[in-house]
Amino acid sequence: MNMLDLIPWLAAVLLAVTSTGVLLSRDWRWNLVMMAGQYFSMFWLVMVHWPLTLSSTRLVTGWMAIAVLGATLTDMKEDIETETSWPGGRLFRAIAIWIVLITVTQATPVVSNWLSGAGQPVIWGGLALVGIGLLHLGITARPLRISLGLLTVISGFEILYASIENSILVAGLLSLITLGLALSGSYLLIQAGREITK
Amino acid sequence: MSAPLIWIGIPILSAIILFIIPRERWVSFIGALIFLGLAAAAFFLPTDTALRLLDYSLRIDSTVNLLGRQISLPPASQTILVLVFGLGAFWFFGTIATGFAHRLIPVGMVVMALFVASLAVQPFLYAALFIEIAVLIAIPALLMPGQRPGPGLTRFLIYQTLAMPFILFSGFLLSGIETSPGDVIYVTQAALMLGIGFAFLLAIFPLYTWIPMLAEETHPYVLGSLLVIFPVFSLLFGLNFLDRYSWLREAPQLPQVLRIVGLLMLVTSGVWATFQRHLGRMLAYATVTETGLALLALSLSDQAAGLQIFFYLLLPRAVVLGIWAMALSVFKEQAPSLKFVDLQGLARRFPLATAGVVITHLSVCGMPLLASFPIRQALWSKLAEESANAAFWLGLSSLGLWFGAFRTLAVLTMSPENTPWQSHETWEQRILLGLGILAIIVLGLFPQWAQPLLANLPFIFEHLGR
Structure with a gap:
């Protein structure tokens, strides 16, 4: 294995680290920074199958989505989305992530049979994001967390799907969905904030 | 003129216009009438067929290309368009009695247009x-x-x-x-x-x-x-x-x-x-x-x-x-x-x-x-x-x-x-x-x-x- 082969693995590991950070951190600022890193790693993995110009749409849309959420949260009261019970539940979340990552590692060879040309790091990275995103959705009911969880799941799916589909229409529609998720998440956050500040 | 432009483009454009109209009642009436018009158009204007209107010849193409893929509404799908837009008009008229026209109609129009697109995409x-x-x-x-x-x-x-x-x-x-x-x-x-x-x-x-x-x-x-x-x-x-x-x-x-x-x-x-x-x-x-x-x-x-x-x-x-x-x-x-x-x-x-x-x-x-x-x-x-x-x-x-x-x-x-x-x-x-x-x-x-x-x-x- 030469150094170039290691680059996708590096991106996959970075994905796991950033998505873990999103789940463990309770400060929304750190969450968004981690999400930005997640989209960068995703862009890296998508570039294995898509040309640079097309894969950069993933990065740009992802960062735009984060900007939308960030702009909404900046205007809101400090305590709305910054959870204060830290470090309660940190150990539980860490163990859950560990279980998810082990499961993903086990599942990667199986999924490789379906997506034979995708490559192990792409499959591992995509599945890790889907798994951690689902975990995120399973343990929270807060609008910001739900948005981040959905964005994570969809990012994982996009990484996997990029290996089998390179249509420009699909890339465009998936970008719209990413932005739509951020906008609807932002709308839910604003509504939740209004209710709290009433 | 193409069918997707009529039955997908017009509802989206109308939704934007209706969104800025201030009076609820107008939104209800205009929204319902637009959808009735689209239902009537689906009923009377077959796609891929040359039609003669007074001195003009009109042909609605069933297909457009969008980013390398086709969006197609062939004549067979027009019956479903009549039903969909007719029922949409019925629901939009209902907002005269229930209120909520501003909230429902523009969003409903875009949603309907997207669903029509979902039927049409290839x-x-x-x-x-x-x-x-x-x-x-x-x-x-x-x-x-x-x-x-x-x-x-x-x-x-x-x-x-x-x-x-x-x-x-x-x-x-x-x-x-x-x-x-x-x-x-x-x-x-x-x-x-x-x-x-x-x-x-x-x-x-x-x-x-x-x-x-x-x-x-x-x-x-x-x-x-x-x-x-x-x-x-x-x-x-x-x-x-x-x-x-x-x-x-x-x-x-x-x-x-x-x-x-x-x-x-x-x-x-x-x-x-x-x-x-x-x-x-x-x-x-x-x-x-x-x-x-x-x-x-x-x-x-x-x-x-x-x-x-x-x-x-x-x-x-x-x-x-x-x-x-x-x-x-x-x-x-x-x-x-x-x-x-x-x-x-x-x-x-x-x-x-x-x-x-x-x-x-x-x-x-x-x-x-x-x-x-x-x-x-x-x-x-x-x-x-x-x-x-x-x-x-x-x-x-x-x-x-x-x-x-x-x-x-x-x-x-x-x-x-x-x-x-x-x-x-x-x-x-x-x-x-x-x-x-x-x-x-x-x-x-x-x-x-x-x-x-x-x-x-x-x-x-x-x-x-x-």
């Missing part, structure tokens, strides 16, 4: 992406102003979003099966993935929990429109899979699976409806029942008859749920909530709204001479020919809905002896509710009147409809 698999965008656009309409997002709304968002990846992946696996149909493991994996995707999308048991939850959180009229549009287009999307993949269409297990899932939805929603104390949740369970009936129709071994019944269920479903939601909106304006405790005795103050709720509810139960009866009866009889057990469970599920209807009637009429009968509904509400109730009775008495519109709908599917 390959059809990409419809999952359009449906997901429609879900995201519907979110602002479902959240009442100043209200905190509840668990129903967030579950709706999560479940519908999770459907998309499963369906897109199953599409990839299904295309692989075409080359090696004998690979049982591959077939099982693809079928499982497709099943999970559609379980999320169609809110199949037990994933329909968000429907009753959302019924408590949002305005009944907005919810009603959502629960008519989304499942219908999702089912049409599912039918596209059956039409496209012959191994799936001919799989011996398919009718069995559809029947079991359909009956589970019917029986569970019937049981929950029996014990409901919230009229919004009752409406929610009625919509679950309708989806169960559609699946049951598709499970019939005579696929042509099943498809015919499936399409005949659409019109009563849209009309009945529309009037039901409209009547509930009248109560919602007057009472703190739609819980039984807050609605006791309202029949004497809102007799037409009460009649609307009770008659529509009875229609969903399959009450003779009401809109849903003829087609429900046909389905029941076809089902009984194939399986007495299935027919028994269908009857049992109806029983739950009947209980719910009688409890609703009892609660609404439970007022002190000397309370005078007075109609407090507005004129618009009286007219629209009255016409709606009349339509339900007419559809029940003369179901054949809807036949010219509905009989050709199965032909939009190349293989299933033949």
Whole structure:
């Protein structure tokens, strides 16, 4: 294995680290920074199958989505989305992530049979994001967390799907969905904030 | 000029214009008239045919290319456009009585346009992406102003979003099966993935929990429109899979699976409806029942008859749920909530709204001479020919809905002896509710009147409809 082969693995590991950070951190600022890193790693993995110009749409849309959420949260009261019970539940979340990552590692060879040309790091990275995103959705009911969880799941799916589909229409529609998720998440956050500040 | 531009572009453009019109009533009228116009255009202007209008020649191309893919509305799909835009106009007119035009109509127009796009896009698999965008656009309409997002709304968002990846992946696996149909493991994996995707999308048991939850959180009229549009287009999307993949269409297990899932939805929603104390949740369970009936129709071994019944269920479903939601909106304006405790005795103050709720509810139960009866009866009889057990469970599920209807009637009429009968509904509400109730009775008495519109709908599917 030469150094170039290691680059996708590096991106996959970075994905796991950033998505873990999103789940463990309770400060929304750190969450968004981690999400930005997640989209960068995703862009890296998508570039294995898509040309640079097309894969950069993933990065740009992802960062735009984060900007939308960030702009909404900046205007809101400090305590709305910054959870204060830290470090309660940190150990539980860490163990859950560990279980998810082990499961993903086990599942990667199986999924490789379906997506034979995708490559192990792409499959591992995509599945890790889907798994951690689902975990995120399973343990929270807060609008910001739900948005981040959905964005994570969809990012994982996009990484996997990029290996089998390179249509420009699909890339465009998936970008719209990413932005739509951020906008609807932002709308839910604003509504939740209004209710709290009433 | 192209068909997608007319039936997808115009609704989106109109939505933007209507969004900035300040008066609710204008939005209701203009929105409904635009959709009526689009329904009429779909009826009178066939695509891919040269038409002569005075001195001008007009030809509407059925296809446009968008980013390398085709969006196509061939002449066969125009019947469904007539139905979709006609029903959209009916729902938009209803906002004259219920209010909420600004919230519902622009969003509804874009959602409808996206659903039409989902029918038109080639390959059809990409419809999952359009449906997901429609879900995201519907979110602002479902959240009442100043209200905190509840668990129903967030579950709706999560479940519908999770459907998309499963369906897109199953599409990839299904295309692989075409080359090696004998690979049982591959077939099982693809079928499982497709099943999970559609379980999320169609809110199949037990994933329909968000429907009753959302019924408590949002305005009944907005919810009603959502629960008519989304499942219908999702089912049409599912039918596209059956039409496209012959191994799936001919799989011996398919009718069995559809029947079991359909009956589970019917029986569970019937049981929950029996014990409901919230009229919004009752409406929610009625919509679950309708989806169960559609699946049951598709499970019939005579696929042509099943498809015919499936399409005949659409019109009563849209009309009945529309009037039901409209009547509930009248109560919602007057009472703190739609819980039984807050609605006791309202029949004497809102007799037409009460009649609307009770008659529509009875229609969903399959009450003779009401809109849903003829087609429900046909389905029941076809089902009984194939399986007495299935027919028994269908009857049992109806029983739950009947209980719910009688409890609703009892609660609404439970007022002190000397309370005078007075109609407090507005004129618009009286007219629209009255016409709606009349339509339900007419559809029940003369179901054949809807036949010219509905009989050709199965032909939009190349293989299933033949």
